[in-house]
Amino acid sequence: MTLKRARFASTSLICAAAIACSASDAHAQDDPSMFALSGFGTFAATHSSLSTADFASNQFQASGAGASRNVDFEDDSKLGLQLQAHLTKKISALVQVVAREDYASRFRPTLVWANINYAFTPDFNVRVGRVEMPNFLAADYSEVGYALPWVRVPRALYNLEPVTSSDGIDASYRMHFGSVTDTIRVIAGTTTFHTPGPFRARGTGVLGLFDTIERGPLTWRVAYMHAHLQLPFGPLSSTTVYMTGVSLDMSQWFVQAEIARQTATGLSPGYIGGYATAGVRIARVTPYVTYAQAHSLDHTTAVPNMNFGERDLSAGVRWDFAKNFDLKVQYDHVSAPANSTGWFTNFGPGFHLGPSANVVTAAVDFVF
Amino acid sequence: MHASRIRPLRALLLKAFFGLCGSLCLTPICEAHLVVIVSHKSPVTTMTKSQVADIYLARTAQLPDGTEAIPLDQADTGANRSEFYEIVTGKSPAQLRAYWSKLIFTGSAQPPRVFNDVATIKRYIADHPNALGYIDEQELDPSVKAVLVLR
Numbered sequence: 001m002t003l004k005r006a007r008f009a010s011t012s013l014i015c016a017a018a019i020a021c022s023a024s025d026a027h028a029q030d031d032p033s034m035f036a037l038s039g040f041g042t043f044a045a046t047h048s049s050l051s052t053a054d055f056a057s058n059q060f061q062a063s064g065a066g067a068s069r070n071v072d073f074e075d076d077s078k079l080g081l082q083l084q085a086h087l088t089k090k091i092s093a094l095v096q097v098v099a100r101e102d103y104a105s106r107f108r109p110t111l112v113w114a115n116i117n118y119a120f121t122p123d124f125n126v127r128v129g130r131v132e133m134p135n136f137l138a139a140d141y142s143e144v145g146y147a148l149p150w151v152r153v154p155r156a157l158y159n160l161e162p163v164t165s166s167d168g169i170d171a172s173y174r175m176h177f178g179s180v181t182d183t184i185r186v187i188a189g190t191t192t193f194h195t196p197g198p199f200r201a202r203g204t205g206v207l208g209l210f211d212t213i214e215r216g217p218l219t220w221r222v223a224y225m226h227a228h229l230q231l232p233f234g235p236l237s238s239t240t241v242y243m244t245g246v247s248l249d250m251s252q253w254f255v256q257a258e259i260a261r262q263t264a265t266g267l268s269p270g271y272i273g274g275y276a277t278a279g280v281r282i283a284r285v286t287p288y289v290t291y292a293q294a295h296s297l298d299h300t301t302a303v304p305n306m307n308f309g310e311r312d313l314s315a316g317v318r319w320d321f322a323k324n325f326d327l328k329v330q331y332d333h334v335s336a337p338a339n340s341t342g343w344f345t346n347f348g349p350g351f352h353l354g355p356s357a358n359v360v361t362a363a364v365d366f367v368f
Numbered sequence: 369m370h371a372s373r374i375r376p377l378r379a380l381l382l383k384a385f386f387g388l389c390g391s392l393c394l395t396p397i398c399e400a401h402l403v404v405i406v407s408h409k410s411p412v413t414t415m416t417k418s419q420v421a422d423i424y425l426a427r428t429a430q431l432p433d434g435t436e437a438i439p440l441d442q443a444d445t446g447a448n449r450s451e452f453y454e455i456v457t458g459k460s461p462a463q464l465r466a467y468w469s470k471l472i473f474t475g476s477a478q479p480p481r482v483f484n485d486v487a488t489i490k491r492y493i494a495d496h497p498n499a500l501g502y503i504d505e506q507e508l509d510p511s512v513k514a515v516l517v518l519r
């Protein structure tokens with residue numbers, strides 16, 4: 001029954017996407033219109049072999065595949081809509097809404113970003129509102145499956161700082177040195193987010209500094225982020241993330257690696273996390289492998305936290321089977337050290353520390 | 369038996385002849401190259417591959433003379449578009465669509481405007497000194513000028 005319903009949902013999503021595609025192609029001519037409506041989505045089925053806990057694709061999800069469901073259609077599925085308005089030559093506005101499984105296991109839309117941009121020059125932009133935080137290379141488009149080589153961002157790194165938006169102000173300045181482009185971005189604001197359960201957390205004094213260097217197929221980012229975190233219980237925590245990541249995107253192959261150090265006083269033991277991934281492009285098919293690991297810094301915590309890291313070894317293949325569509329199949333071997341829960345959730349009877357799971361995911365991504 | 373032995377040889381000779389002709393490219397029957405064009409009114413006389421790539425990948429918004437660039441694309445059903453991007457950016461059509469979804473869904477940039485036929489592209493570029501496009505070498509006329517030949 002669930003499977004049937006899910007199939008129907010996927011078919012209608014794909015139909016909607018196809019209609020939207022042809023519609024946008026038809027008026028992609030002449031003067032650029034003031035409004036641009038675009039969207040993205042992923043329909044995925046996720047299976048985890050561990051039956052005593054859930055494998056959740058994102059730390060903010062309350063459930064996942066494994067203990068709660070043998071095959072979970074909501075773990076990696078999402079649907080996003082974006083409206084961008086070019087109000088004048090210098091002023092534009094952006095609103096993005098993404099529906100995905102939330103902290104209470106509901107498939108709900110969230111206002112991800114909503115901001116107004118003022119372009120002082122094409123290379124100097126200031127935005128006010130809810131803006132994205134590019135803490136990691138793919139953090140600001142981690143929901144857009146079609147833009148990712150994998151089924152999901154490597155969680156041993158991306159779960160270290162899963163908040164992707166800040167309410168406040170953001171300024172970016174782009175410089176050109178011959179064929180090198182260097183973009184510096186500064187973010188200041190506050191953020192509110194839900195962790196699984198009835199917990200609403202607040203981040204204040206968010207300050208982010210990001211420097212991205214691009215030259216031909218090479219992208220290199222260095223980032224720093226600091227914020228004060230207030231959970232409904234526990235102390236005021238000071239959280240800091242340092243990150244660097246590099247990506248080389250050639251026509252026949254790609255490699256990408258990122259590493260970060262995260263601390264959150266009193267809440268997290270602190271981690272050094274990172275991953276390396278590589279893929280080969282053979283016509284429309286792109287097989288890839290990824291190794292990701294989060295290593296605990298063993299800081300003492302005021303609230304119980306038994307996650308002392310995780311290792312993920314993944315292999316998968318992406319098939320660009322049609323324009324604006326891809327199909328991915330990915331296998332992950334997820335394991336945690338003997339004293340750790342890893343990022344598993346919903347621990348049931350019989351759960352032991354140091355779990356391991358084989359996760360298989362099939363996903364169709366689309367953009368329109 | 370005899371004929372089938374001759375045929376590969378003849379094909380090879382033909383290939384060698386046209387291959388030579390292609391590399392010298394002295395006559396109009398030779399395969400034409402794509403050229404990057406600007407208006408005949410534009411002060412820009414030459415551009416490098418990486419300057420063109422940066423504009424088409426939205427990494428810069430400026431032409432070498434400092435004015436704001438308006439890049440134009442051909443229809444994505446045509447062979448010219450994929451050849452252009454292959455040579456200039458080294459990216460396949462699928463790779464480019466993934467690249468653009470990163471930029472679109474972070475609000476960073478919108479892809480170049482698409483014109484379905486070459487006549488419209490040339491007319492638009494002729495009228496806009498800061499527009500640029502790419503066409504077949506054979507489609508050049510005095511209203512536009514080539515600033516880069518793509519080989």
